[in-house]
Amino acid sequence: MKNLLPLLLMIALATGLLALAADTASEKLILKSKMGNVTFLHAKHAEREKGDCKVCHDKLWPQSATAPLGWAAGMHKPAEAKKTSCGACHHPKGPAFSSVGNCTNSKCHVKG
Secondary structure, three states: OOOOOHHHHHHHHHHHHHHHHHHHHEEEEEEEEOOOOOEHHHHHHHHOOOHHHHHHOOOOOOOOOOOOOOOOOOOOOHHHHHOOHHOOOOOOHHHHHHHHOOOOOOOOOEEO
């Protein structure tokens, strides 16, 4: 019984550290682009959706810090038309600001 408690504590600590690593890894994603990198802030998007993860996961994005995002340069018009990727919300009359006219004014693309 004495040996069981330290083992359980180690398992709990390891589980907590893995969960923390997975959570913080996806908080700030930098999407590389020739037009200027796009910084995705997970907390800001989650707040807009009132913590409802199903709005984006797994319908638009895999819920994994290591999965590929499926994002590519030059995807604005196709994504907006199909309501996929960023275009699911960032389109005219969408729930978030439209990508049209918001390219380089620090809303999305930032050259540095």
